[in-house]
Every structure is written in C-alpha cells, then in structure tokens.
Amino acid sequence: MATMASLFLKTPTPSPSLPKSPLVHFRAGSGRLTPGPARIRCGLIEPDGGKLVDLVVEAPQRDLRKRQATSLPQIKLSKIDIQWVHVLSEGWASPLKGFMRESEFLQTLHFNSLRLVDDGSIVNMSVPIVLAIDDLCKNNIGDSTSVALVDDKDKPIAILNDIEIYKHNKEERIARTWGTTAPGLPYAEEAITHAGNWLIGGDLEVIEPIKYHDGLDRFRLSPAELRDEFTRRNADAVFAFQLRNPVHNGHALLMTDTRRRLLEIGYKNPVLLLHPLGGHTKADDVPLQWRMKQHEMVLEDGVLDPETTVVSIFPSPMHYAGPTEVQWHAKARINAGANFYIVGRDPAGMGHPLEKRDLYDADHGKKVLSMAPGLERLNILPFKVWRQ
C-alpha cells in the first residue's frame, strides 16, 4: 500500500491535484482532474464523447430488423465476436458505434486513441474492436452496403450498416497490440491467427440485448444500468477494480482502504465497482462461474460492504495485452461512471509464450495508463499488494 499511502498522505485535503498518482507528473494538464466536491456537484463522470452509445434496436422495430436481416448477406459470428457485439451494443467503447473501420483501426494500432470527427477531441481506444471475414464471405457480400451478423444457429444478432471492408494484416495487428508476434498468445490463437484476411467495419444495430442464459445475466449490468445504480446510491466517487481472478486478502484490504481514504479526503459516499471480466479468458484462468460464487461469498462474509459495493460482470473478452489492454479496461470503466481506477502490478499481463519471463515489465501498465491520451479525466490509483 506504500504507493496508495504516499498518494493520499501528500494531499490531506481535497484539491485539484489530489487524485493524481505520482505517475501523473508527466501529465501537465492535471488541472482537468476534478476533486471530490466538484464530483459531488457534477454527478458521475461523463462518458467518452459526451453521450453513452446504445446500439440496441428499440423494441417496436425489432421484428422489422429481424426480417430485414434475412434478406442481407450473412456473417457467422464466433463466441468472441458476439462478446464484442455485446460490448459495443451497451456503449462500453463509447463513442464507437460499431466494428472499427480502417481509420479507427489504424488510429488504435498507432496512437491507442481516436480523434472525434465532430469536435476533434481525443478519446482513448487501445484495443482493436474488429470483425474478421474470409475471402468467400467478402465475395458473398459483393456490393451490399449492409450485412446481417448471425450466431452459430443462423439467428440474426445484429445488422452492420454502411460497411467498409479492408485488409486484415494479422502480423501487424498482433505486433502493435501485444509488442510480440510469438506464437501462443491466447487471444491471437483463438481469434486472429486462423481468422479471415479481411476486416469489416460499420455501424451496428443490435436486434436485442445480448444474453448468455448461464445464470449470470443478472450480474451483467450495462454502463447505463451501472450509472443508474451509482446515482441511486448517491455515489460521489466510483472506484473501479478490474479482476479476472478470485478476490484475495490483499485485494479486499486494498478496496476497503481505498474507500476509507476517499472518505478522509472529502468524498461523502465512494462506491466500489467490483468488476470481474466475463468475456473469453485463457484455459488456465479460473472460470467465471466459480469467480462469481467467490465474489458473492466475499460480500456475504462482510469482507466487502454490500452497501457500498456493486458487483457486476464486464463483458469484454481478455487480450492479455498488458499496457495496451489496461487502457481499454480503464476507458470502459469511465463509460460505466468510474472516475477512479485501481491498477496493480503487471495489469492484463501474462508470461511470455516462449521465454521464461513476464511478457511485460510489471510497472509499464500503470506508467502507460497514467500517460495515455483520452484518460486524463480518470484518477489512476496504483497499488502494491503485500506478499507475506
């Protein structure tokens, strides 16, 4: 907790410089970070682009869209594709309105950010959210400007409009996203290496909310639902904790201590978003079902206070792309209303697929996060877990 302590002890009373982590020194524009009282007045942090994207078709139009989908060229979605449709449909990637077109794909690979057309402002976007198709599928689409996205039973999931098809350079995508092209990257093996040689971008219309019917859908709150919940609880600060493993004592201590310190520095009701990742993970990670049971027990046992904790599932698939991916994890939580993001050692990291070392420097995640374009409004809380 050394880092956390120094962070707060340096700033005993609320001030604009308060929420900065020691890492933010390189970011001069820190005046943009708002102190507690401002949050109380302003309510929750604004979503990227100013408005939360919602791509789910209004109920009355759904039957029409389903019929329209049947007359369009079809693209069959993988499980991971559907998880991305889910992510896009609820605005986790706001202001992105569908699978990336080439200009968005290139900005993501080279700049980890997007410049908005309307006002030229910058939002963070570090992980490509793209849909791959093969040559046969591309030929089937022909001159159509829209396509239907269907599941493995050919059920229409969404319509992609005003489409753009461009080359899928897998090697470059992998190299720029992971900083390696070593075989054995779980997401690359699952979703890229054997995927098609083309990417198709466009504006998404999702026919109905994505459900998994695995008994956990009740935990899958959308960014809008989370914002409503935080407002209902009168939260004046929301601190998000992303995890893909069971909660251990270090985590629990950290989360309770974070709330205590946020109270100390002037916030009236900081709420914790305990936000396990629910999308595709590598085979040796703990399955979501078990993790959710464990998270519920942590609350039942009173290790975390249910009154000030919201447990929800983050629907994104996992890239294990370290410093690149942690930006996505943080950016998505801004859209869910979080203005504090807790980041630990080697976030979204893993061992190198071929060499006996971690793929990423354990400190690069929080360093990159603290300097990332489009995340200036987010207060980064780095921490170290005691190991005894």
Place this chain on the structure above:
Amino acid sequence: MATMASLFLKTPTPSPSLPKSPLVHFRAGSGRLTPGPARIRCGLIEPDGGKLVDLVVEAPQRDLRKRQATSLPQIKLSKIDIQWVHVLSEGWASPLKGFMRESEFLQTLHFNSLRLVDDGSIVNMSVPIVLAIDDLCKNNIGDSTSVALVDDKDKPIAILNDIEIYKHNKEERIARTWGTTAPGLPYAEEAITHAGNWLIGGDLEVIEPIKYHDGLDRFRLSPAELRDEFTRRNADAVFAFQLRNPVHNGHALLMTDTRRRLLEIGYKNPVLLLHPLGGHTKADDVPLQWRMKQHEMVLEDGVLDPETTVVSIFPSPMHYAGPTEVQWHAKARINAGANFYIVGRDPAGMGHPLEKRDLYDADHGKKVLSMAPGLERLNILPFKVWRQ
C-alpha cells in the same frame, strides 16, 4: 497527380480548409490549419514545443566540457548513435533534449507522441531515439549521474546528464515500431538486435557541432540555418520533399507543379525543401554521395529552380518503418520550418523481410500521417506518381 489536382481544384481560393488533403476529413480540428495569407503574416511555422532545441555547447565552454568528459564514465558511440546525437543536437526532434528516458520511450511506442510537462500539449514523436548500453557499461556507470559519449577513437562527443537507465526490451521495441519482428529489418539488424540490454536516457550537451568531413557537410543545414535561409528568401510557404533515392521525372514534375499550385491559391513565394535523408540506409540504397551529385545536376539542368529550391541533407538514420517512420520524417521538417509535407506511395516502406509482399499497405503511410497526433499544423500533400 490525380490526388494533388483534386486537392487544389476543390479549393480555388485561399481558405482555412484549403491545405487539407482529402485524408484530413477525419481530423475535425482542421481550423488549426492556416491558409496562405496567415502564413505571410506569421512567418514560418513554429517548432514543436515553441522553441527550437540547440544542444551544442557555447564555444567558450567547450574546453571545460571536454575536460569534464574525461573524468566521467564513458559510452562508446556507434556511427548510428552519432547520427542521433547530431539529430538531437540541432533540434530536429524538438522539444526532445536528449536520448529518451523511459516515460518518453513508452509514449513513443504506445502513442507515437509526447505530452509536454509544461503545458500538457502534444507533440508527435513516433520513432524511439534511444541509446543502448550493455551490462558491463551499466556497471561501469555505477552511481554516476552523468556519462561521457565518445567516438571510436575515444574522442568526447557529448555529455549525457541526469541519466536514467532502464530495460531495453528489444522484441517489444521492434514489434511496436515496425509492426513485425521478422528477422532482416535493416535498422534492427544494424542497431537493435545486437545492442545492449539497457537504454540510457538523459539531457544532452554536445561538445561541438557534428561534422562528417565527407565533402557534404556544407549541405547539412540545421533546422535553425534552414529557417534563416527560408526567411532570407521571404518564403511564405515551405513544402518539404523527403527522399532517399535519386530524383526522377515524376518527382520533379510533382515539385514544380506543387509550387505552381501553391502560387495559384494565394501564396506569394513557396520554397521547396528538397531534403534527402543522409543517415544510415540499407546496403542496396543509392549512396548519399551519388544522390547529392544527382540532386545538384537536377538544379544545374534547371529541372528545379535554384531560386525557389533549397537542397539540404536530413541527418537522420533510416528505419524503414513505414507509417510509423513517416511521422518522424514529417515532424522533423516542421522543426526546419516546413508547413507543407509531400507524401507519396508507401513512404519509408520496404519489402517484407520474409514474405513476397510489401511490409506496409501502400496507403497506410499517408492515412496515418493525416491522423497523427501533433501533426495537425502540418498540411499533408498526398500524391501519386504516374507510372508509364
């Protein structure tokens, strides 16, 4: 010239939207692009960070610095290292004041840009300018906060102050800079793969101007000298043309046509910076000596007008990193006073080292350039050369 033609024909009279290339549509802040008349009033475009960096020690202090250098731990520089010292010393990389520290290295790899400490503004910086050292050298440095940089004859070239030593993850550096880790990348083979496992950053004091004594030093004008020359010629627009090959007819036609069209749209005296790259290039590129002879002949033959053309050598080594490197080529020219940058097909590209294809999509260079953070002030002029 189709693209050039469409660019200018669309905008017969000077207007704020004039200098935008068709690619700039995604950049909303195009109001920042200034039309001809504004340039006439404002003089040359400002260097990145507002002030041109000059790291060469004042003449009176040089002997003192040489003596101080002898008492410091020494780092032996390669030819390419010295070319980077040259680049840094004259402010081509302004506002960078020395070899990158880790925060700058990480921002370059992930964001192709740097956020300035003083005002939070963004400058483009797409290529790592770093100095590698091995374990032995690191141990020799010990606790010293400064080191001497010496040439192969142990002659002191510069002093690096307030140093920071950090890990050199070669695989990640190569993957994020080139978008591939395939063996056979000329710069990687020459300067990275066999380099040390550590990088050393710091503030540079260069003891005297870098000279090569190859008969071409008279062509190596610094950004400050180029700015003086453009001012002396009363240039109200400077259009830069980077090349690493002999000028061919398509180039010449393009450059003369560009000036004609800049005159048409209201500039009074556009000057061409014909700017061959003079640093390390791959073995099968035409040597600098031959290229300079050819460039001189192009002027003597009147193919280009000596009155409105400045031929100078850009001292940077060549990365062949395509869309990543073209940003560096453009950014450096802003610091030399250019407000227009001509970009062609597959800039800074090469064939894939292992596969029978170009390493980069031929259009990605100009697309990335038109969207790059920190280059909003630069007017990108894409072109196609006729092939007959």
